[in-house]
Amino acid sequence: MEITSINFQKTQSLGRKNARLAFLLALPAIILIALVVAYPIGFSVVKSFTTREGYSLKNYKSILSDNSFSFTLLNTIKFTLIIVIIELVIGLIVALCLQNIKIRNSFRALFTIPLLVSPVVSSYAWMWLLNDQYGLISHILKFMKITPPLWLANPNWAFISIVIVDMWIATPFVIIVFQSALASLPKSPYESAEIDGASSIQKFRYLTLPFLKPAFLVILTIRTMDVFRIYDSIVVLTGGGPGNATMSLSLLAFRTGITFGNLKGGSAMSLLMTIPLFIATIICIRAIFKDEI
């Protein structure tokens, strides 16, 4: 990660008149974000503490004592851990391989498609692939004399299917970030390691991995945040089922707040979800902007 050599001068101090201009430039954005993002959050916070008898923690208590919430929380954590770890491993391997190929740009372009196409579309593509009667995967398994599972109707396989689909959608992001980081590795440490007779495993362990650490941190936080909010693929593929097997916090909050109209409960639940996300964001912003802000 090469910081540009024309090291940018820190922000300028301006005269009073220009400072006002700078503030005015940012103002429309600030107002809009305040109106549609900050105000609703405040609204949500107030709502989540509102009960019939005034303000209290009752909504939070009832959620925390609810079994379906703790089950879903655990489920979401499981999704997050499994998906992020698999993505990191596969992403790093593919990025390292791409780095050794000359026509990597064409591959990279094709790899990015799932990242930009709607998750709804991708989930449908997989739903059709996993269809137990006419799906391609089931068909291939039958051809190999293996009885295909009922992918989306069996609790365990449904969970695995969601993991596969989500991983399929977002691993390209991991590949791209790792690959860009690999492309900007400085050459000289490798040359000196070569002279010292380091093996490629040693070079990977002591040079590449440490250099990739910032990229790793960014991927880890961004992907953790995203998977923790997982919603689209579950809605299309399983609707949270069978039973509760693939329920996620976003979907549960949606069901509670919108489908069943319990706005206070839904608000409280979605705010509880925000706490770990908040921590991850702070880490992420620090990692990306370091002391630049």
Added chain:
Amino acid sequence: MRFNSPKIKTSKVITIFLVWLIVIGYLLFVIIPYGWLFITSLKESSEVIRLPLEFLPDKLYLKNYFEVLAINNLNNSKALSINISSAFINTLIVAFISTFIALLIGLPASYSFAKYKFWGRKSLLITTLTTRMFPVIALAIPIFQIILKIGLYDNKIGLILVYTSLTLPFTIWVMYSYFRDVPTELEDAAKIDGCNFFKMFIHVILPISKPGIIATFILTLIYPWNELLLNSILSASKKSQTLAYALVQYNTGQQIYWGHLSAAVIATSLPVVILTLLLQRYVIQGLTLGAVKE
């Protein structure tokens, strides 16, 4: 490679073989789900559910596409057939207008954040960036009530307002890191030439930031194009339904008409795929900007 011993040679061959195996394998993994959907979209409904399964269609059948994209009367929708023409048009309108406004407001803001020192800058910037992390559902419940109150429920204007604001933090996030790297000397030179801020911004800063702006444009456009949760809350009819939500509604839990559905899905993602491939340099730059500085 000074020592051309056979051992090193074979290990090198194995490495190259493994590298290609993994890359090609991953490519197939990416392509097959869409490819299979594409092939299905070219089959007649009866052929789609005919066993034993045949890989290729009997003949090229394009009627699925005509049927799902036909512009028909909004009130005259048959319950079973899939038609996404109105959702397609809504998506185009909502996505392009909200992206345009987000850039119009976001570009000056991110430049100001990146280059100038003013009161509250740091905390405002951090607040802006943290809004990105909120789960959409945490915003959706109150946004739903607000939109209802101001009478923009089931209205494209309401969607544009919401999507513009939600993409703004992202726009600022990406362009902030981009503008940081624009040398300040350029601005000084323009000022010496007697340019005021807006002249300087439009004629000097924006042109040299074109790659970053294109990248931000695509990635901002994608959000309303693909967004599901908010649209499912904020729209009630074909008047304001966008693509993702319209497509989800065809998943009835009963029989899904895969011939139609696959055509609808392929047709609506084709613009995104073409855009991705044409502008891939910018897309990748945008995705890694803020994550990796090259």
